[in-house]
Amino acid sequence: MRKYMRFLAAFGFSILFGPPAGAQVAPLIANLSARHTVSLNGAWRAIVDPYDAGSIDYHAHPLRNNSAFYADHKPESKSELVEYDFDNSGQLTVPGDWNSQRESLLFYEGSIWYKTAFDYSLTTGKRLFVHFGAANYKASVYLNGTMLGEHEGGFTPFDFEITGQVRAGNNVLVVLVNNSRKADRVPALSSDWWNYGGITRPVTLVETSGTFIQDYLVQLSKGDQQQLRGWVKLNGPQHRQKVSIHIPEAGVATTLETDANGKADFSVPATLTLWSPEQPKLYDVEISAETDRVTDQIGFRTIEARGTELLLNGKPVFLRGINLHEEAPLREGRAWSNDDARKLLGWAKDLGCNFVRLAHYPHSEEMLRVADQLGLMVWEEVPVYWAIDWENPETLKNVENQLNEAIARDHNRAALIIYSVGNETPVSEARTRFLRALVQDARSLDNTRLISAALQNHETKAGNHITVRIDDPVGNDLDVIGDNEYIGWYVDKPADADAVEWVSDFNKPLIMTEFGGDALFGYHGETDTRWTEEYQEDLYQHQIAMLKRIPFLRGVAPWVLMDFRSPRRTLPKFQDYFNRKGLLTKDGQKKKAYFVLQEFYRDIQAKPEKTLAGQP
Ligand code: GCU
Numbered sequence: 001m002r003k004y005m006r007f008l009a010a011f012g013f014s015i016l017f018g019p020p021a022g023a024q025v026a027p028l029i030a031n032l033s034a035r036h037t038v039s040l041n042g043a044w045r046a047i048v049d050p051y052d053a054g055s056i057d058y059h060a061h062p063l064r065n066n067s068a069f070y071a072d073h074k075p076e077s078k079s080e081l082v083e084y085d086f087d088n089s090g091q092l093t094v095p096g097d098w099n100s101q102r103e104s105l106l107f108y109e110g111s112i113w114y115k116t117a118f119d120y121s122l123t124t125g126k127r128l129f130v131h132f133g134a135a136n137y138k139a140s141v142y143l144n145g146t147m148l149g150e151h152e153g154g155f156t157p158f159d160f161e162i163t164g165q166v167r168a169g170n171n172v173l174v175v176l177v178n179n180s181r182k183a184d185r186v187p188a189l190s191s192d193w194w195n196y197g198g199i200t201r202p203v204t205l206v207e208t209s210g211t212f213i214q215d216y217l218v219q220l221s222k223g224d225q226q227q228l229r230g231w232v233k234l235n236g237p238q239h240r241q242k243v244s245i246h247i248p249e250a251g252v253a254t255t256l257e258t259d260a261n262g263k264a265d266f267s268v269p270a271t272l273t274l275w276s277p278e279q280p281k282l283y284d285v286e287i288s289a290e291t292d293r294v295t296d297q298i299g300f301r302t303i304e305a306r307g308t309e310l311l312l313n314g315k316p317v318f319l320r321g322i323n324l325h326e327e328a329p330l331r332e333g334r335a336w337s338n339d340d341a342r343k344l345l346g347w348a349k350d351l352g353c354n355f356v357r358l359a360h361y362p363h364s365e366e367m368l369r370v371a372d373q374l375g376l377m378v379w380e381e382v383p384v385y386w387a388i389d390w391e392n393p394e395t396l397k398n399v400e401n402q403l404n405e406a407i408a409r410d411h412n413r414a415a416l417i418i419y420s421v422g423n424e425t426p427v428s429e430a431r432t433r434f435l436r437a438l439v440q441d442a443r444s445l446d447n448t449r450l451i452s453a454a455l456q457n458h459e460t461k462a463g464n465h466i467t468v469r470i471d472d473p474v475g476n477d478l479d480v481i482g483d484n485e486y487i488g489w490y491v492d493k494p495a496d497a498d499a500v501e502w503v504s505d506f507n508k509p510l511i512m513t514e515f516g517g518d519a520l521f522g523y524h525g526e527t528d529t530r531w532t533e534e535y536q537e538d539l540y541q542h543q544i545a546m547l548k549r550i551p552f553l554r555g556v557a558p559w560v561l562m563d564f565r566s567p568r569r570t571l572p573k574f575q576d577y578f579n580r581k582g583l584l585t586k587d588g589q590k591k592k593a594y595f596v597l598q599e600f601y602r603d604i605q606a607k608p609e610k611t612l613a614g615q616p
Pocket of ligand 1: 192360423424484514559579581
């Protein structure tokens with residue numbers, strides 16, 4: 001009886017107050033660049049709503065009438081009370097974080113309502129979606145006063161179908177974005193990066209045919225350089241269609257029949273020029289159904305871990321990496337554009353990198369596509385960062401969704417070689433169960449890429465001999481071990497690295513996924529003076545000498561390419577709310593340590609066989 005009453009209550013609620021919150025997003029539409037799209041980027045109206053006055057009344061009950069900001073209501077008489085007005089409120093540029101657009105919003109955490117309007121005449125038989133590249137952290141989306149749905153997670157794309165809601169003439173799109181930090185969110189309460197809020201990536205209308213190619217996978221079979229495999233997924237009523245996949249330059253052409261679910265798998269032999277950092281070969285791939293056709297630029301390579309070896313296209317590879325946050329170069333705020341991606345990844349190439357760790361959350365699709373073009377292998381990570389609500393099933397579901405969305409968006413990018421399920425998470429049974437679930441998720445969605453995480457280690461001292469051991473139990477589940485260490489900055493002195501011996505409990509490749517120290521550009525002094533460029537330079541010299549002595553090391557990614565904003569870094573003059581571990585300033589000025597790393601990477605390129613063997 002009680003269950004029935006609960007059902008009635010929920011049913012009654014939805015009848016009285018519209019669709020339940022959290023209505024489902026539409027399945028992700030792959031590769032917008034190949035579609036018929038209209039950009040909604042530009043100046044949107046915005047209402048800063050720190051007390052959620054646009055969502056709840058003074059007793060915290062949900063507003064479901066014209067007082068709710070999503071109604072975008074105008075007074076119908078001179079006596080009517082309406083306490084909000086988008087069209088006379090300020091504006092924010094979309095895409096873009098709000099923090100860097102107004103001094104008053106630099107530290108703002110809470111709700112902001114966005115509004116834009118657009119005309120659209122949808123041809124009969126066509127379908128229309130609204131696509132968001134990302135909104136940090138939670139977005140509630142309304143069209144013409146009706147909720148389309150909600151999305152949680154600040155770094156992955158989402159779509160809503162609006163075929164049935166869009167009207168000829170004027171349409172009003174209202175988006176509530178909330179970036180409050182909460183213990184059950186992912187990331188949770190603390191992070192060492194700026195909590196940039198807002199609609200941080202492009203918003204696009206996507207028009208499709210009634211049945212369209214929603215997604216597809218075209219990649220090499222795991223470990224087989226001569227066999228292409230993948231699938232095509234149609235979305236719409238005409239499930240069963242002939243679909244062809246054509247790679248003209250490689251002489252590949254195959255035809256499939258989609259099943260009652262609109263899905264078809266394929267596997268076909270192919271002779272291809274393999275993608276690599278030295279030769280980032282991309283092919284034009286054409287996918288044609290009876291009712292839709294898309295083209296994409298896709299590279300083909302294999303990536304494997306065998307014992308402690310990392311093999312790209314079957315050959316040992318050493319990752320000459322660097323970490324990046326999605327922090328805009330040359331200006332304030334979050335990076336999001338193709339220009340931002342080209343600038344940041346161009347800096348990584350100048351440094352001598354063949355690998356980038358995109359910390360600590362999925363970066364924009366632009367970053368993955370530019371990495372494909374420039375020849376940079378990529379580590380992509382979900383923001384399971386530091387302390388997370390490990391025992392909360394909703395939290396796990398949330399990050400599984402973020403992982404699924406990242407994989408759905410990026411699974412055709414040759415540059416993407418590693419999925420990471422976390423960073424510096426404190427070891428506990430609940431945490432290891434949580435990470436193991438994510439590892440299984442990632443593997444079930446994509447078994448062609450390697451799974452890793454940035455772990456921590458244990459340091460023990462005997463006399464002046466230091467042993468650093470990697471023994472995190474989740475290492476058993478990973479293909480590649482990532483480890484963060486700050487010898488010379490947070491622990492020990494830079495020269496102590498000379499006495500360190502590394503031990504790993506796992507016969508797996510190690511990538512040193514973080515090391516480094518802060519330096520204020522232009523601040524000079526002795527090597528033992530904190531914050532000087534000389535201190536950072538000396539630290540890198542001792543670190544590199546130590547790294548060369550690790551026989552199972554197969555890659556490094558120093559922390560970090562460029563200084564970035566962080567709410568945790570408050571030291572006046574030296575930090576001023578910036579983490580200064582960058583080898584570059586935001587203006588691209590090179591600190592002395594930059595040249596130490598650049599020389600190390602040049603040495604590796606000059607004699608790869610020695611470094612691969614872990615020789616000094
Ligand atoms: C940690 C963390 C980074 C952080 C860095 C630092 O390892 O992973 O996100 O910015 O160290 O302390 O600078």
